Each structure stands twice: as C-alpha cells, then as structure tokens.
Amino acid sequence: MSVKVRFAPSPTGYLHIGSARTALFNWLYARHEGGKFYLRIEDTDRERSKDEFLQEILGSLKSLGLDWDGDLVFQSRRTDYYRKMADLLVQKDMAYGEGGALHFRSPKTGKIIVQDLLHGPIEFDLDQHLSLAEDLVIFKSDGSPTYNFAVVCDDADMGITHVIRGDDHISNTPKQLPLYEALGFQKPIFCHIPLILGEDRSRMSKRHGATAIREYVEAGYLPDALVNYLSLLGWSPGNNQEIISRQELIQKFELKRVLKTGAVFNKEKLEWLNGQYVRKLPIPELTDNLIPYLEKRRYKTEDRAWLERLVLLFQERIFTLNQFPDLAQFFFEENIEYNEEAHKEFAKDARLKNAFTRYAAMLESLPVFDAKTIEEKSRALMKDLEMSGKEFIHPCRVAVTGRAISPSFFETIALLGKEKATRRLRQAANSIK
Numbered sequence: 001m002s003v004k005v006r007f008a009p010s011p012t013g014y015l016h017i018g019s020a021r022t023a024l025f026n027w028l029y030a031r032h033e034g035g036k037f038y039l040r041i042e043d044t045d046r047e048r049s050k051d052e053f054l055q056e057i058l059g060s061l062k063s064l065g066l067d068w069d070g071d072l073v074f075q076s077r078r079t080d081y082y083r084k085m086a087d088l089l090v091q092k093d094m095a096y097g098e099g100g101a102l103h104f105r106s107p108k109t110g111k112i113i114v115q116d117l118l119h120g121p122i123e124f125d126l127d128q129h130l131s132l133a134e135d136l137v138i139f140k141s142d143g144s145p146t147y148n149f150a151v152v153c154d155d156a157d158m159g160i161t162h163v164i165r166g167d168d169h170i171s172n173t174p175k176q177l178p179l180y181e182a183l184g185f186q187k188p189i190f191c192h193i194p195l196i197l198g199e200d201r202s203r204m205s206k207r208h209g210a211t212a213i214r215e216y217v218e219a220g221y222l223p224d225a226l227v228n229y230l231s232l233l234g235w236s237p238g239n240n241q242e243i244i245s246r247q248e249l250i251q252k253f254e255l256k257r258v259l260k261t262g263a264v265f266n267k268e269k270l271e272w273l274n275g276q277y278v279r280k281l282p283i284p285e286l287t288d289n290l291i292p293y294l295e296k297r298r299y300k301t302e303d304r305a306w307l308e309r310l311v312l313l314f315q316e317r318i319f320t321l322n323q324f325p326d327l328a329q330f331f332f333e334e335n336i337e338y339n340e341e342a343h344k345e346f347a348k349d350a351r352l353k354n355a356f357t358r359y360a361a362m363l364e365s366l367p368v369f370d371a372k373t374i375e376e377k378s379r380a381l382m383k384d385l386e387m388s389g390k391e392f393i394h395p396c397r398v399a400v401t402g403r404a405i406s407p408s409f410f411e412t413i414a415l416l417g418k419e420k421a422t423r424r425l426r427q428a429a430n431s432i433k
C-alpha cells in the first residue's frame with residue numbers, strides 16, 4: 001500500500017505555525033515512505049475563503065520547501081461529486097432533506113471507536129455524547145456541503161491512507177466514521193497530533209507572539225531552520241539531537257515517535273537554532289540571503305568582495321537575518337550616533353583628544369589598509385601613547401562605530417575604510433574639550 005496523505009487548509013486565514021507543523025508532518029511522512037503528499041483547499045465557505053489567504057498559504061508552504069504532489073484539489077469545484085454521494089445516501093434512506101438542508105441519519109446507540117495511531121482507541125459512547133447522535137447536516141440549505149461530509153468524500157476519493165491532523169479534530173472523527181460506513185468507503189488510518197502550545201501551556205495564539213509562518217520568513221528565519229524546529233515540536237528522533245537536516249528528517253521521521261502531549265513553542269530556542277544554520281551557510285549564500293534585508297533599509301554597495309567580508313565579520317553574531325542591518329548600520333550610514341554611556345566615558349579622558357587625532361593621521365598615512373597592517377601600526381601607536389589596549393581600543397571603537405560592542409576591531413577599521421574611520425576619529429577628537 002503506498003502512502004497517500006494530504007494537508008487540507010481552509011483559505012480563511014494565513015498559514016499558522018500549528019498548521020505548518022501539521023503540513024510538515026504529513027510531508028515528512030510521505031517523503032519518508034516514498035508516498036504522495038496532496039494539497040486540498042477546503043474552500044467551501046465562500047464568504048470567508050479569500051484568494052489572498054490561499055496565496056499566502058501556498059507561498060508559506062513553498063518558502064518552507066514543502067512541495068506537494070499533483071494538482072491542487074479545490075473543494076469548491078467538487079460540488080457535483082459531493083451531490084452524487086449525498087444522493088446515494090438519500091436513495092438508501094440514510095439521509096433526508098429538511099428545511100432545504102440534507103441530514104445524515106447518524107447512529108443513535110452504541111459506541112463509536114476512533115482507532116488512532118498515536119492515542120490508541122478513543123471511545124465515544126453515544127449515550128453520553130448526545131450531540132454525536134444528532135443527525136449530521138451534510139448539505140447546507142445554501143447548497144454547499146459541510147466540512148465533515150466533504151472531508152470524508154474527498155479523503156476516500158483521493159485514496160488517502162493516513163489522515164494526519166491536529167488534535168482539535170478528534171471530536172470530528174466520530175462524526176465522520178459513520179459516513180465512511182454508510183458510503184462503503186475504506187477508512188484511512190487516523191493520527192491526531194497534539195497542538196502547539198504557548199509558554200503558558202494554552203494553545204499557541206497571537207498573544208504568544210507571531211503565529212504566521214510568513215512573519216518568521218520575513219524576519220529572516222531560514223527555511224531549513226524552521227523545518228528543523230517545527231519537526232521537533234511534538235516529534236523527536238529518539239535522542240537529544242537538535243540539529244537535523246531535511247534529508248535526515250525524511251530518513252528518520254516516523255509517526256510512532258510523535259509525542260502525545262502538546263509541544264511548547266519556544267522562540268529563544270528557534271532563534272538559537274536559526275543562528276546555528278546561519279553559521280553553517282557558505283558566505284556567498286548568506287550574503288545573497290542578506291542583501292534583501294539591506295535593501296529594505298536602502299543600504300547598498302557595488303563591492304561584492306567587501307560585502308562578503310562584512311558578512312563574514314557578522315556571521316557568528318546574527319541569529320536572524322533581519323538583525324544584520326542593525327548590527328552593521330555604522331558601515332552604511334554616513335553619520336553615527338554615539339552610545340550615550342560609552343561616549344560619556346571617553347569624553348572624560350583628556351588624553352583621547354590627542355590619541356584620536358594621531359590615530360587618524362596614522363591611518364591616513366597607511367599605504368596598505370588591511371586588518372593586519374592596521375593592527376601592527378595601532379599597537380605601535382598605543383605604546384608610543386603609553387596607553388593599554390583597553391584604554392585605547394575601547395574609546396576608538398566608540399569613536400568609529402558609536403557602539404561599545406562591535407566585531408573584531410581592526411577588521412572593522414579595515415572594512416570601514418580610511419575615509420570613514422579617519423573622519424569619525426577626528427569628529428570624536430573635536431567632541432572632547
């Protein structure tokens with residue numbers, strides 16, 4: 001039996017982290033088994049379904065690299081098929097019309113047992129779950145099929161072997177099972193996966209932070225890092241491994257290893273993990289990825305080699321791509337602002353006026369402007385000025401970057417270039433009485 005799974009979003013909103021995780025588990029399972037991963041658009045609610053949401057969902061899936069097999073299936077184009085299935089039930093007197101709607105004669109006594117791959121058998125006693133014994137509307141009076149009916153018809157027609165969806169659908173499954181029987185359909189294997197929770201263990205929602213996949217992509221989370229992180233939300237490879245490549249995930253993913261309890265979303269962990277992926281990217285690729293974030297700030301350069309050196313300088317320091325323009329700001333802006341506290345400190349040391357002036361003159365005179373030369377000559381100057389590295393470098397860093405913290409000082413000077421470095425040193429000298 002070859003595995004066929006589906007992800008069935010309703011285009012009534014953006015792609016939520018929780019839904020993306022459901023899509024990912026379906027995708028991983030299909031790829032692990034060499035099966036098919038289908039995408040079905042559940043757009044029967046014509047009022048709430050919007051093309052912009054569909055585009056956002058597809059765009060988010062693509063940016064995560066979750067490719068689907070075959071054509072998209074749109075429920076809104078399959079009304080004739082649902083109609084046919086409903087007629088079949090009417091012919092067998094298993095459904096009837098009332099008030100313009102069609103109702104399915106749901107079972108009234110006994111138990112419905114959902115066999116769930118993760119949770120085992122889940123029993124629904126109809127004496128206790130009275131709403132399950134109510135006849136189920138399968139077609140609404142507006143002529144559209146209901147979710148529970150369309151889902152069953154489609155899962156059967158598409159030959160879905162495993163229905164992998166969120167725990168929030170557990171209560172729908174006992175409504176769907178009698179329909180499988182009434183229509184003579186073969187039942188798929190059900191696997192309800194736990195929801196994603198916020199830090200307070202309630203269902204992950206906007207008040208816990210960004211929930212749309214698009215927001216994470218825009219903030220500069222890398223697709224592989226997101227996929228890695230989402231896969232660990234409710235699944236584990238069986239050891240404490242945290243960094244797992246896409247290929248390894250496909251190889252190791254098993255439904256049986258999905259955890260039964262909700263997984264807590266931890267933004268810090270995701271950020272840390274993304275940082276690990278940033279460190280591993282080859283510089284040319286990381287540079288390509290960072291350029292759009294620079295462009296958003298109108299930071300431009302024609303000098304690719306310079307930019308790649310700059311990226312290398314910050315590769316160990318950024319966790320998300322959108323942090324780069326902030327950290328590298330002083331390389332692109334003409335004028336810098338001093339970190340107030342750091343500046344106060346250097347303004348106190350009268351020796352610095354002279355030190356900055358001499359440093360500027362020395363840098364200006366250098367025929368070769370690379371980190372190694374700059375370091376050698378700077379150390380000689382410090383000696384001459386009788387200043388320690390700490391006394392000299394720290395204020396100079398504030399003078400040229402505006403900040404108390406920056407990457408490697410001499411490479412920073414080299415990449416700033418003579419003009420910016422000397423101009424800023426002279427400005428700093430002038431700011432001291």
Ligand code: GLU
Nearest residue numbers: 008009010042151165169
């Ligand atoms: N359209 C449903 C949802 O977005 C899909 C449920 C299912 O997978 O059966 O929740």
